[in-house]
Amino acid sequence: MLTVNAERTIGDLKTLAEFGKFESGVNRRGFTPEDIAARAWLLERMQEAGLDAAIDGAGNVTGKTPGCERYIIIGSHSDTVPKGGWLDGALGVIFGLEIARAWVESAGSAAIGVKAFSFSAEEGRFNGLFGSSIYSGLKSLEQVVESVADDGTVLGDALRKAGYAGRPVAVFDPVRDIACVEAHIEQGPVLEINDRIIGIVTEIVGVGRSQIFFFGKAGHAGTVPMAMRKDAAAAAYEFAVMFADFCHQHCSDSTVWNIGKLRLEPGAYNVTAREAEVFLEYRDSSADILTGINKAIPELAAEAGAKHKVGHKWIPGVNIPPEIMDSNLVDRLEAAAERCNAPRMRMPSGGGHDCMLFAKKVPTAMLFVPSLGGHSHVVAEDTREADIALGIEVLGEFVSDIVENGLPAKSR
Amino acid sequence: MLTVNAERTIGDLKTLAEFGKFESGVNRRGFTPEDIAARAWLLERMQEAGLDAAIDGAGNVTGKTPGCERYIIIGSHSDTVPKGGWLDGALGVIFGLEIARAWVESAGSAAIGVKAFSFSAEEGRFNGLFGSSIYSGLKSLEQVVESVADDGTVLGDALRKAGYAGRPVAVFDPVRDIACVEAHIEQGPVLEINDRIIGIVTEIVGVGRSQIFFFGKAGHAGTVPMAMRKDAAAAAYEFAVMFADFCHQHCSDSTVWNIGKLRLEPGAYNVTAREAEVFLEYRDSSADILTGINKAIPELAAEAGAKHKVGHKWIPGVNIPPEIMDSNLVDRLEAAAERCNAPRMRMPSGGGHDCMLFAKKVPTAMLFVPSLGGHSHVVAEDTREADIALGIEVLGEFVSDIVENGLPAKSR
Numbered sequence: 001m002l003t004v005n006a007e008r009t010i011g012d013l014k015t016l017a018e019f020g021k022f023e024s025g026v027n028r029r030g031f032t033p034e035d036i037a038a039r040a041w042l043l044e045r046m047q048e049a050g051l052d053a054a055i056d057g058a059g060n061v062t063g064k065t066p067g068c069e070r071y072i073i074i075g076s077h078s079d080t081v082p083k084g085g086w087l088d089g090a091l092g093v094i095f096g097l098e099i100a101r102a103w104v105e106s107a108g109s110a111a112i113g114v115k116a117f118s119f120s121a122e123e124g125r126f127n128g129l130f131g132s133s134i135y136s137g138l139k140s141l142e143q144v145v146e147s148v149a150d151d152g153t154v155l156g157d158a159l160r161k162a163g164y165a166g167r168p169v170a171v172f173d174p175v176r177d178i179a180c181v182e183a184h185i186e187q188g189p190v191l192e193i194n195d196r197i198i199g200i201v202t203e204i205v206g207v208g209r210s211q212i213f214f215f216g217k218a219g220h221a222g223t224v225p226m227a228m229r230k231d232a233a234a235a236a237y238e239f240a241v242m243f244a245d246f247c248h249q250h251c252s253d254s255t256v257w258n259i260g261k262l263r264l265e266p267g268a269y270n271v272t273a274r275e276a277e278v279f280l281e282y283r284d285s286s287a288d289i290l291t292g293i294n295k296a297i298p299e300l301a302a303e304a305g306a307k308h309k310v311g312h313k314w315i316p317g318v319n320i321p322p323e324i325m326d327s328n329l330v331d332r333l334e335a336a337a338e339r340c341n342a343p344r345m346r347m348p349s350g351g352g353h354d355c356m357l358f359a360k361k362v363p364t365a366m367l368f369v370p371s372l373g374g375h376s377h378v379v380a381e382d383t384r385e386a387d388i389a390l391g392i393e394v395l396g397e398f399v400s401d402i403v404e405n406g407l408p409a410k411s412r
Numbered sequence: 413m414l415t416v417n418a419e420r421t422i423g424d425l426k427t428l429a430e431f432g433k434f435e436s437g438v439n440r441r442g443f444t445p446e447d448i449a450a451r452a453w454l455l456e457r458m459q460e461a462g463l464d465a466a467i468d469g470a471g472n473v474t475g476k477t478p479g480c481e482r483y484i485i486i487g488s489h490s491d492t493v494p495k496g497g498w499l500d501g502a503l504g505v506i507f508g509l510e511i512a513r514a515w516v517e518s519a520g521s522a523a524i525g526v527k528a529f530s531f532s533a534e535e536g537r538f539n540g541l542f543g544s545s546i547y548s549g550l551k552s553l554e555q556v557v558e559s560v561a562d563d564g565t566v567l568g569d570a571l572r573k574a575g576y577a578g579r580p581v582a583v584f585d586p587v588r589d590i591a592c593v594e595a596h597i598e599q600g601p602v603l604e605i606n607d608r609i610i611g612i613v614t615e616i617v618g619v620g621r622s623q624i625f626f627f628g629k630a631g632h633a634g635t636v637p638m639a640m641r642k643d644a645a646a647a648a649y650e651f652a653v654m655f656a657d658f659c660h661q662h663c664s665d666s667t668v669w670n671i672g673k674l675r676l677e678p679g680a681y682n683v684t685a686r687e688a689e690v691f692l693e694y695r696d697s698s699a700d701i702l703t704g705i706n707k708a709i710p711e712l713a714a715e716a717g718a719k720h721k722v723g724h725k726w727i728p729g730v731n732i733p734p735e736i737m738d739s740n741l742v743d744r745l746e747a748a749a750e751r752c753n754a755p756r757m758r759m760p761s762g763g764g765h766d767c768m769l770f771a772k773k774v775p776t777a778m779l780f781v782p783s784l785g786g787h788s789h790v791v792a793e794d795t796r797e798a799d800i801a802l803g804i805e806v807l808g809e810f811v812s813d814i815v816e817n818g819l820p821a822k823s824r
Contacts, residue, residue, distance in 0.1 A: 186635065187632045187634075188632060190637065193640070205634065209681060218790070219786060220599045221669075221670035221672060221695075222600075222617065222668060222693075222695045222761075222763045222764070223598065223599040223602075223761075223788060224601060224762070225600070225602065225665075225762075226668055227665075228600075231670070233670075233671055233672055236649075237648075237649045237652035237656075240646070240649035241649050244646065253638075253639075256634060256637065257633075258633035258681070259646070259649070260633060260676060260678075260679065260680050260681060260683050260684055261676060261679050261680055262645070262674060264673060266672075267673050268672050269621060269670070269672060270693055272670055272672055273672050281681050349635075350632065350635035350636070351634045352634070374631060376632040376635060377683065
């Protein structure tokens, strides 16, 4: 039985939040000096705890409980979005550290150990999910090393500057890595609104992104009669409303979509738009629904374009399938929450997470704690300390069960 | 009878286009060195023609035929939009010069003379219609001298730098200025599509501008269920489509509108918009229709906001009423075109022009020549030389009629 220390966990979270502290949040993008310093600090905490710890050639920080043949991967990321919150990612990293620490303190001879992780650069300074995509084997370092950040930094240069370049790169071990667990803040309002503390994630929704271009003709907004216009902006607005109508009719209550960015050229009060670029994102836990949306986009774009006599072009972007969490682990996580008397609910994860890259390889589970006001990716992001404490308690209870009772063959 | 010289007119237009030449167009914003040099050149042409010419304290260039008691104001502007065309404004300025020149050469003793104008800074580097608003008395120099251009230039400083500051400021003389005529390129496709060369403007449409704000809540585009969102962008798209539907139902075939600019905050793929700012422009020749639109905007904004659970705010901008051209002058302009065998049509002007500021004071008329492909405010803007030649011929015929036959008392 692992005995976690909630006070120590919260203390470490607060210390980690000092690296790149910004107002009440944190500004610690992947491979910035603040992030590199935070990784070095984490490595020291792991070594201090008696873990076999290292930072590898991809910047992933790993701390393994000593003398184990098999491991549960437990972790998240410690980089943040620009001007982000103190818990997004960090919570799962320190939870991983605490569980490994408790393992060393309480269960130091069990057959199943813990590999605590801080996966590097999850938040998309480069490609998003960088460290976990390397560890999971989804990508090789060579494939992505030329990626360029929005500030012009090349990933390979960032790794060299951090001193990580040239080190061995750790990769998923199909024999020894037997399960994956990630704790995270919810990043949404569902737990709070439902008055629950622990979210048991049933699936991580799939994400599709598309750019839809409309090509019209710039013209004087006073002198060109409406019937003669080719207004790319009007087609974009029409598409946005048509797409929402489509989703309301053909998708589920859990489908979400967003057009949070729209580029208009030339973008003037008194000139009709020559070009409009719609940035569309959509998520669902059903692969069928996502397929239906992908099929509908070019049809709706063609219809909106035809109505406004403008051309259109669809550029499909990322298309990440939904990942179902392991049913045995979901049940056992719920049972662990019950043993801790934690108000709990099953729910999908609307955000993508490092652990999704392991869900097809090993039994994978996720635990959520509430986000106050649903805030996410902003400095206002926060979680009550009592909820953090309950979160690490439930995670400890859950991991204890796996360490003690193992995993059924069918579940793997 | 004034005898115009089309070759000389086109030659002067080509020379004027050298000031600030940019690709096949002109980059000559108001009070830039290129514009100031062009004004000095125009002053010399006026003096050369024997006109009583000056540049005043507002930068307006005026050339009066000598020895006259009364004048027809003929002119336009010689500044351009950034990277604009060679004829927008310039055509009407050189037509004014040519008519005054022809007056001196052919009708030097008539009672009604000509005041040729290049009104300064029409294109909105500062407030738009700057020079004509000063000459017409709509605004005083003191009221606008602190205006700041998008590049940070203060109008008063620009006038000082040009050497115009402190000079006397010419203003409309209700006794001597008896009519106003402006020639201009159409800036739209209507003449070309209807295979006509001369447009006889019946009215200059009124223009309204509005900013409509929607205030929502930024949120993670994956984790916040649709039912809990306050998506300002979705409200903006909805408003745009609702506004178009309203206009199709309640306005006329000649009503035009545009939402060519839309600002979204934070403007990211995966974040719902906290704020949306819609830049709406609409024009019509009916004051009633414009009033109806102004009434509808806050109602539609409220409806779109309520549907998406976001707040809204309407900030009305410019609201320029339509100006009806003088019916006697419209008839006589059409008759002049007929005498020249010019294919012609009556039409509204969808763009605003310097002469609109005089329409309530004196009989005012406008003549259009075609814009090839309807291009306007771009370097591709152009007009066939034969059409320019027919334009100056018709204008000469029209002004001859006024100079010889005067204006009816009722028309004034």
